[in-house]
Amino acid sequence: MEVRDLLGKVLHLEMIQTTYFLHIQRGVVMINQLSWKVGGQQGEGIESTGEIFAIALNRLGYYLYGYRHFSSRIKGGHTNNKIRVSTTEVRSISDDLDILVAFDQETIDVNYKELHSKGVILADSKFNPKKPEDTEASLYSVPFTEIATELGTSLMKNMVAIGATSAVLDLDIHVFEVVVREIFGKKGDKVVAKNMEAIQAGFDYMKEKMDANVPTMVLEKADGKRRMFMIGNDAIALGALAAGCRFMAAYPITPASDIMEYLIKKLPAVGGTVIQTEDEIAAATMTIGASYGGVRAITASSGPGLSLKMEAIGLAGITETPLVIVDTQRGGPSTGLPTKQEQSDLMAMIYGTHGEIPKIVMAPSTVQEAFYDTAEAFNLAEEYQCPVIVLSDLQLSLGKQTVEPLDVSKVEIRRGKLVTEELPEIENKGYFKRYEVTEDGVSPRSIPGMKNGIHHVTGVEHAETGKPSESAANRNAQMDKRFRKVENIRFNTPVYKNAPHEDADLLIVGFNSTRGAIEEAMTRLEKDGLKVNHAQIRLIHPFPSDEVLPLVRSAKKVIVVENNATGQLANIMKMNVGHAEKITKYLKYDGNPFLPHEVHSKCKELF
Amino acid sequence: MATFKDFRNDVKPNWCPGCGDFSVQAAMQRAAANVGLLPENLAVISGIGCSGRISGYINAYGFHGIHGRSLPIAQGVKMANRDLTVIASGGDGDGYAIGMGHTIHAIRRNVDITYIVMDNQIYGLTKGQTSPRSAVGFKTKSTPMGSIEQSISPMELALTVGATFVAQSFSTDLKDLTALIEAGLNHKGFSLINVFSPCVTYNKVNTYDWFKENLTKLSDVEGYDASNREMAMQTLMKHNGLVTGLIYQNTERPSYQELLTDYSEEPLVDSDLNLDQAHFDKLVAEFM
Numbered sequence: 102m103e104v105r106d107l108l109g110k111v112l113h114l115e116m117i118q119t120t121y122f123l124h125i126q127r128g129v130v131m132i133n134q135l136s137w138k139v140g141g142q143q144g145e146g147i148e149s150t151g152e153i154f155a156i157a158l159n160r161l162g163y164y165l166y167g168y169r170h171f172s173s174r175i176k177g178g179h180t181n182n183k184i185r186v187s188t189t190e191v192r193s194i195s196d197d198l199d200i201l202v203a204f205d206q207e208t209i210d211v212n213y214k215e216l217h218s219k220g221v222i223l224a225d226s227k228f229n230p231k232k233p234e235d236t237e238a239s240l241y242s243v244p245f246t247e248i249a250t251e252l253g254t255s256l257m258k259n260m261v262a263i264g265a266t267s268a269v270l271d272l273d274i275h276v277f278e279v280v281v282r283e284i285f286g287k288k289g290d291k292v293v294a295k296n297m298e299a300i301q302a303g304f305d306y307m308k309e310k311m312d313a314n315v316p317t318m319v320l321e322k323a324d325g326k327r328r329m330f331m332i333g334n335d336a337i338a339l340g341a342l343a344a345g346c347r348f349m350a351a352y353p354i355t356p357a358s359d360i361m362e363y364l365i366k367k368l369p370a371v372g373g374t375v376i377q378t379e380d381e382i383a384a385a386t387m388t389i390g391a392s393y394g395g396v397r398a399i400t401a402s403s404g405p406g407l408s409l410k411m412e413a414i415g416l417a418g419i420t421e422t423p424l425v426i427v428d429t430q431r432g433g434p435s436t437g438l439p440t441k442q443e444q445s446d447l448m449a450m451i452y453g454t455h456g457e458i459p460k461i462v463m464a465p466s467t468v469q470e471a472f473y474d475t476a477e478a479f480n481l482a483e484e485y486q487c488p489v490i491v492l493s494d495l496q497l498s499l500g501k502q503t504v505e506p507l508d509v510s511k512v513e514i515r516r517g518k519l520v521t522e523e524l525p526e527i528e529n530k531g532y533f534k535r536y537e538v539t540e541d542g543v544s545p546r547s548i549p550g551m552k553n554g555i556h557h558v559t560g561v562e563h564a565e566t567g568k569p570s571e572s573a574a575n576r577n578a579q580m581d582k583r584f585r586k587v588e589n590i591r592f593n594t595p596v597y598k599n600a601p602h603e604d605a606d607l608l609i610v611g612f613n614s615t616r617g618a619i620e621e622a623m624t625r626l627e628k629d630g631l632k633v634n635h636a637q638i639r640l641i642h643p644f645p646s647d648e649v650l651p652l653v654r655s656a657k658k659v660i661v662v663e664n665n666a667t668g669q670l671a672n673i674m675k676m677n678v679g680h681a682e683k684i685t686k687y688l689k690y691d692g693n694p695f696l697p698h699e700v701h702s703k704c705k706e707l708f
Numbered sequence: 709m710a711t712f713k714d715f716r717n718d719v720k721p722n723w724c725p726g727c728g729d730f731s732v733q734a735a736m737q738r739a740a741a742n743v744g745l746l747p748e749n750l751a752v753i754s755g756i757g758c759s760g761r762i763s764g765y766i767n768a769y770g771f772h773g774i775h776g777r778s779l780p781i782a783q784g785v786k787m788a789n790r791d792l793t794v795i796a797s798g799g800d801g802d803g804y805a806i807g808m809g810h811t812i813h814a815i816r817r818n819v820d821i822t823y824i825v826m827d828n829q830i831y832g833l834t835k836g837q838t839s840p841r842s843a844v845g846f847k848t849k850s851t852p853m854g855s856i857e858q859s860i861s862p863m864e865l866a867l868t869v870g871a872t873f874v875a876q877s878f879s880t881d882l883k884d885l886t887a888l889i890e891a892g893l894n895h896k897g898f899s900l901i902n903v904f905s906p907c908v909t910y911n912k913v914n915t916y917d918w919f920k921e922n923l924t925k926l927s928d929v930e931g932y933d934a935s936n937r938e939m940a941m942q943t944l945m946k947h948n949g950l951v952t953g954l955i956y957q958n959t960e961r962p963s964y965q966e967l968l969t970d971y972s973e974e975p976l977v978d979s980d981l982n983l984d985q986a987h988f989d990k991l992v993a994e995f996m
Contacts, residue, residue: 159996331995343988345979345980345982347972347979348788350780350784369971372979373976374787380809383779383780384780386773386781390753390783391784391785391787391976394785394787396787396788396976396977397981413777416773514981529718530767549792550748553748554748555768557770557772559772560772560774568719569764
């Protein structure tokens with residue numbers, strides 16, 4: 102793709118995004134996508150700067166995708182918030198960067214390589230910013246802190262930066278007014294006015310200083326529709342609420358805590374609550390207790406918490422207690438990379454807990470799917486009376502993005518074989534056959550408080566009434582019954598497929614948040630002339646072989662893109678559908694999400 | 709009205725003849741009947757160990773969980789259905805070793821359940837290892853030279869973390885034990901009842917005779933006032949923890965569920981699961 106700038110020179114963009122520049126007029130570049138990043142020291146308000154910028158643009162109808170780079174500390178350390186703005190839906194961070202707002206030199210040094218040649222650095226004059234030699238991007242030293250201090254407080258330097266950004270984008274700064282009012286309204290009109298003044302001052306300063314050679318980047322007008330702007334964890338929590346969840350027990354951990362923090366605010370309105378437990382073991386077992394008690398309950402954690410919950414997961418498996426657990430994966434093992442992206446819990450989630458139990462592991466690949474899948478997890482947990490793990494990853498859980506409307510009327514509530522009618526009396530104080538061996542393996546489920554439903558529940562192998570039994574015949578009957586339950590599991594869309602080709606050159610496979618990068622890579626590969634199919638696995642276990650095998654068969658080559666070091670999904674695929682000879686892996690485990698161009702070039706290497 | 713017989717089932721306990729746990733089981737069944745419960749409205753949640761089997765020996769909803777975790781399971785059950793009476797039970801290893809974290813936090817949280825610990829100062833089901841309740845010098849398979857770790861004082865510990873009901877009993881005192889369990893079941897909050905329940909197979913030191921010789925009934929302590937936390941602590945220290953009776957009760961502090969904001973007065977298990985469109989729209993609007 103060749104793009105000429107206002108002087109007629111060919112622009113060399115390091116990475117060209119899909120339909121990046123629409124057209125260029127004198128001094129103005131029309132764009133349909135913008136990539137903006139703000140960086141500085143943690144605790145400096147970097148997050149809120151990004152938030153204000155993003156919310157305002159989301160309200161204009163743009164699609165946003167944000168990704169935060171942060172460290173496991175509260176103050177200090179480099180942090181940045183990268184926000185992609187587009188007129189069409191985006192599900193991945195962008196390859197490159199148009200504007201970098203820097204509050205320290207480190208931000209420039211760490212991030213400048215993402216800027217393309219026409220990119221702009223807006224840096225606080227306070228630290229005397231220096232432009233690295235090997236970049237064609239322009240640097241403007243803007244007195245963010247100075248202007249803010251003159252207006253009353255240096256805290257407003259972020260607002261000045263938003264103003265300066267608006268100048269580069271020729272954005273009407275009034276779009277920020279409502280957001281500023283929402284955030285600072287409580288502090289009074291004066292504070293709101295001061296902050297708006299700071300934005301105006303940043304805008305005015307930058308307008309005057311802008312070099313004529315640097316064109317203003319004007320975003321194509323968005324459709325103006327109001328859409329949700331949320332993180333995957335919000336959707337997970339909302340999905341739980343929509344499914345009738347009334348109780349959560351959890352222990353704080355990055356990147357899962359948002360789920361409990363949201364639900365503690367919202368559950369009381371429906372009579373429920375969240376208990377912050379003493380540890381992850383208590384969180385899992387308390388959830389089991391509530392579920393055994395008949396209430397839809399959830400617990401959520403990340404890898405370290407899941408490791409602690411494993412014994413409880415086995416208990417839910419053998420006692421056939423419905424259990425919904427969210428695992429928002431992060432960099433492991435141990436404390437690993439606690440604030441970074443990784444997808445390395447796959448095997449642990451499928452096989453974790455000692456012994457063997459039926460289990461369902463699902464992996465939503467978008468925020469919308471996170472909502473519907475979490476809601477569905479409650480149905481599956483009750484229908485199959487087993488643990489259901491909703492697998493997410495840091496990028497999906499924390500990446501803040503624009504989301505198309507969610508339809509609560511699509512959320513069904515199905516409670517399986519939960520007893521709803523009065524039970525007949527059992528002679529001689531006999532126990533209810535809670536573990537009755539049935540054809541489909543699922544037994545009727547009575548809950549405490551039900552007359553004539555008394556039975557025993559134990560993690561010891563047991564007979565139909567729940568009483569312990571070690572007989573070989575009973576062991577076989579109960580083990581077989583438990584596994585029979587998930588043999589024919591019904592799951593709406595076990596695989597997200599975009600498979601236009603009957604004979605594809607390449608099948609790209611991923612799960613969770615890699616979807617966006619793969620989708621963009623696929624578009625570019627198609628432009629390169631390759632026939633590409635894409636499958637994002639949404640039901641990890643039991644593995645949907647029937648859906649995946651035809652796709653593997655019909656592709657010349659298969660590449661599995663995943664954020665781990667051992668190729669866990671690729672290995673699971675080989676185990677389930679074979680074709681080991683054509684399955685290759687593209688692995689990344691440095692803590693960062695895949696970029697579209699990385700997936701694109703890796704795939705091209707195969708041909 | 710149910711009688712204690714209604715809380716019996718046809719399962720023969722696998723405890724050794726003479727085990728203290730038989731009396732605890734009987735006292736639980738009597739107390740349940742005495743407070744007017746029906747079997748289906750009682751849930752007994754137990755841990756792992758000899759005593760953990762108790763949930764299978766009572767005609768009630770019974771949940772035999774994993775080692776040390778009876779308390780979180782029991783609290784979950786109670787949160788789901790506040791109309792149920794929930795008893796958690798297990799041994800001293802279950803509650804004071806592997807499950808100690810939960811014990812302390814369950815006491816602090818004060819969910820309205822009753823926790824009965826069958827304390828035999830030894831690990832029975834694993835055939836005789838030291839317990840956190842074993843005295844210094846106690847010889848077991850895992851401490852052949854005698855235990856060199858300080859033993860835990862569960863009653864004193866409970867008082868320091870804000871317990872609202874602390875009692876101790878001896879399994880042979882069936883009448884007193886039954887009355888204490890009744891009081892625990894009637895207490896609005898978390899009640900901890902530690903019961904000396906001798907292991908006749910592996911503990912040859914803390915025997916029935918040893919307890920008879922060493923225990924002091926609080927009813928025999930002149931002027932003892934169970935509403936006085938300081939007195940409770942001093943009395944426990946003076947008698948090296950070897951007292952029986954109601955040690956402390958605070959009837960002022962509301963239970964966890966009473967303190968929760970907007971927590972449903974109806975049992976959660978009865979709530980309508982459908983989230984109406986208007987409510988959902990309100991939630992969604994906050995993200996726009």
